Amino acid sequence: MTTDRRSWRTLRGLGPAAALAFREAPAQLGLLSGIALVGAVLPVAVTWLTKLVIDSVTAGTAIDVLLPKAIALAVLGALTATLPQLSQYFSAEAQRRVSRAAKDRLYRAVNRFPGLGRFEDPQFLNQLQVAEAANSAPAQLTIAAMQLVRNVITALGLFASLYLISPLIAGIVLVAALPALLAELALARRRVNTTLRLSPDERRELFYQMLLSDARASKEIRLFGTGDFLRGRMMRTMSEIHVARRALDRRELFVQSGLELFAAVVAGTGLVWAILAAGRGELTAGDIALFVAAVAGVQVAMAGIVSLLAQANEQLMIFNHYTVVLGAPPELPVAEHPVATPELRRGIVFKDVWFRYGDDLPWVLRGVTVTIPYGMAVGLVGKNGAGKSTVVKLLCRMYDPTKGRITWDGIDLRDLDPARLRDRVGAVFQDFMSYDLTAAENIALGDLTALEDPDRIAAAAVQADIHEVVEKLPNGYRTMLSREFAEDDGSDGTGVVLSGGQWQRLALARAFLRADTDLMILDEPNAGLDPEAEAELHARISTLRAGGTSVLISHRLGTLRDADLIVVLDDGAVTETGTHTSLLAGGGTYARLFTTQAKGYQSE
Numbered sequence: 001m002t003t004d005r006r007s008w009r010t011l012r013g014l015g016p017a018a019a020l021a022f023r024e025a026p027a028q029l030g031l032l033s034g035i036a037l038v039g040a041v042l043p044v045a046v047t048w049l050t051k052l053v054i055d056s057v058t059a060g061t062a063i064d065v066l067l068p069k070a071i072a073l074a075v076l077g078a079l080t081a082t083l084p085q086l087s088q089y090f091s092a093e094a095q096r097r098v099s100r101a102a103k104d105r106l107y108r109a110v111n112r113f114p115g116l117g118r119f120e121d122p123q124f125l126n127q128l129q130v131a132e133a134a135n136s137a138p139a140q141l142t143i144a145a146m147q148l149v150r151n152v153i154t155a156l157g158l159f160a161s162l163y164l165i166s167p168l169i170a171g172i173v174l175v176a177a178l179p180a181l182l183a184e185l186a187l188a189r190r191r192v193n194t195t196l197r198l199s200p201d202e203r204r205e206l207f208y209q210m211l212l213s214d215a216r217a218s219k220e221i222r223l224f225g226t227g228d229f230l231r232g233r234m235m236r237t238m239s240e241i242h243v244a245r246r247a248l249d250r251r252e253l254f255v256q257s258g259l260e261l262f263a264a265v266v267a268g269t270g271l272v273w274a275i276l277a278a279g280r281g282e283l284t285a286g287d288i289a290l291f292v293a294a295v296a297g298v299q300v301a302m303a304g305i306v307s308l309l310a311q312a313n314e315q316l317m318i319f320n321h322y323t324v325v326l327g328a329p330p331e332l333p334v335a336e337h338p339v340a341t342p343e344l345r346r347g348i349v350f351k352d353v354w355f356r357y358g359d360d361l362p363w364v365l366r367g368v369t370v371t372i373p374y375g376m377a378v379g380l381v382g383k384n385g386a387g388k389s390t391v392v393k394l395l396c397r398m399y400d401p402t403k404g405r406i407t408w409d410g411i412d413l414r415d416l417d418p419a420r421l422r423d424r425v426g427a428v429f430q431d432f433m434s435y436d437l438t439a440a441e442n443i444a445l446g447d448l449t450a451l452e453d454p455d456r457i458a459a460a461a462v463q464a465d466i467h468e469v470v471e472k473l474p475n476g477y478r479t480m481l482s483r484e485f486a487e488d489d490g491s492d493g494t495g496v497v498l499s500g501g502q503w504q505r506l507a508l509a510r511a512f513l514r515a516d517t518d519l520m521i522l523d524e525p526n527a528g529l530d531p532e533a534e535a536e537l538h539a540r541i542s543t544l545r546a547g548g549t550s551v552l553i554s555h556r557l558g559t560l561r562d563a564d565l566i567v568v569l570d571d572g573a574v575t576e577t578g579t580h581t582s583l584l585a586g587g588g589t590y591a592r593l594f595t596t597q598a599k600g601y602q603s604e
């Protein structure tokens with residue numbers, strides 16, 4: 001793509017950025033534009049008044065004529081001193097307001113992605129990281145545009161003043177600014193490209209940094225003594241980032257020093273000319289003062305224009321990544337007019353489902369054909385990596401099958417709105433979340449309508465057998481389940497950390513909040529539970545879910561023996577289906593696994 005076309009495409013972001021900024025901070029930006037206009041004419045007025053005062057003094061003008069000019073000069077000086085403070089205050093406020101809205105929009109867009117694919121795509125994650133830095137771009141861009149106008153007006157005013165004294169010097173000052181403009185634009189482009197290129201390394205550095213200060217990771221880090229190893233990797237990544245940044249800084253140093261030197265030579269030459277001209281009686285002392293101020297002023301204004309253009313260009317490029325993330329289509333095609341998700345009455349059917357996580361990755365499911373009949377408890381059994389959790393993720397439509405289809409009462413999951421489908425599903429994932437929030441919030445996240453309903457929350461906790469534990473916590477259901485954010489719960493600062501099994505029960509309570517959903521999925525809900533608790537849990541689930549449809553995954557096969565149907569997965573394919581009794585009688589994989597486990601228990 002040519003530079004021109006690239007610049008043009010970059011510029012297209014200006015309109016949306018300014019529109020967003022003015023919508024969120026109209027008063028602040030309105031005031032800033034007023035300040036910018038006053039600020040634009042101030043240097044010109046000060047320069048001319050200074051010349052007039054000096055000429056009056058050297059000509060011995062009467063004090064009553066001189067005094068008003070001096071007072072006016074003092075007033076303009078006071079304005080020149082205070083306007084930047086006002087401008088800074090309103091800029092900061094505008095940036096806060098606009099950043100807030102921009103961040104909100106960005107994460108609304110991120111929340112709209114229906115599946116998991118985007119969050120496993122490194123290219124998208126890099127773009128997201130750049131977009132996260134774009135929150136302040138709309139305000140900065142708009143303010144930069146105003147400052148640009150201000151500088152142009154100032155530069156024109158001073159340039160005209162300079163032109164009156166020496167058209168030649170005026171022309172040289174103007175031409176001298178052009179290389180600076182081009183160099184700064186090129187630097188800005190390089191800065192953004194470097195940021196984009198370093199994004200994976202910066203994410204990696206952050207990853208090590210977070211590991212080193214993460215309470216959960218610190219256990220293993222200390223046990224295995226990996227702290228220095230991880231720190232070393234973090235430092236190496238940081239050094240690599242610094243090498244790239246240093247190269248950029250060096251380039252900026254050379255380019256900008258060269259430009260400054262050039263500007264100083266132009267100004268110096270002009271000054272020598274002016275002094276010689278004054279010696280010949282062609283210029284007054286006031287003219288020299290005006291000349292010096294105008295050359296410096298034009299150069300400052302031009303340098304400002306150049307750096308503002310470069311800054312705006314950089315912000316625009318960052319903002320364009322922001323708009324790319326905002327406009328990224330859903331990675332799962334969502335039907336334009338989705339079919340309403342009906343209450344499950346017949347069942348869910350996998351028809352020759354093939355699935356892999358990426359085009360270059362191996363098949364995880366290979367032609368799975370299986371029915372989860374309505375009202376039945378289906379047990380999913382298989383070795384590690386057989387594809388059980390993948391089946392669960394496909395059931396919730398976190399991904400679409402690569403080939404084949406899954407139907408909900410005969411309707412392809414692709415024709416349903418994923419959000420409405422998930423309203424009908426309750427689940428405890430194998431890698432369930434433990435949130436650094438209060439106990440009540442940890443449960444209520446299963447169904448936010450229960451957030452202000454302590455009775456519903458407590459009922460779910462009773463079902464998951466965690467109510468008594470929570471009640472005894474220092475602050476009951478309002479106890480913060482974190483040592484990192486303990487002070488947020490309004491208590492005396494003691495946060496609590498639960499045990500693995502207790503967290504699991506809390507995750508179960510979260511799922512039980514949705515106990516009346518059409519499909520309940522429990523992916524190893526008992527891994528952290530003691531045997532008695534596990535037996536009790538299963539009895540409870542059967543009672544709770546009597547008549548409901550559920551999918552249960554467990555490596556403890558004894559817990560699945562009462563399932564209405566057991567499906568055995570092996571290397572991504574269904575190898576056996578039946579009841580516990582029929583599969584045992586069949587003498588296949590299930591029978592072998594079950595007998596091995598049973599023997600293990602008997603020998604204890």
Ligand SMILES: Nc1ncnc2c1ncn2[C@@H]1O[C@H](COP(=O)(O)OP(=O)(O)OP(=O)(O)O)[C@@H](O)[C@H]1O
Pocket residue numbers: 120357361364382383384385386387388389390391430
């Ligand atoms: N997000 C992912 N990206 C790429 N590959 C994945 C992803 N998740 C799982 N896999 C791969 O898919 C295969 C099946 O994984 P899955 O978690 O479905 O197995 P599982 O039967 O649930 O295993 P386990 O009993 O250990 O929980 C594994 O080889 C795993 O490496």
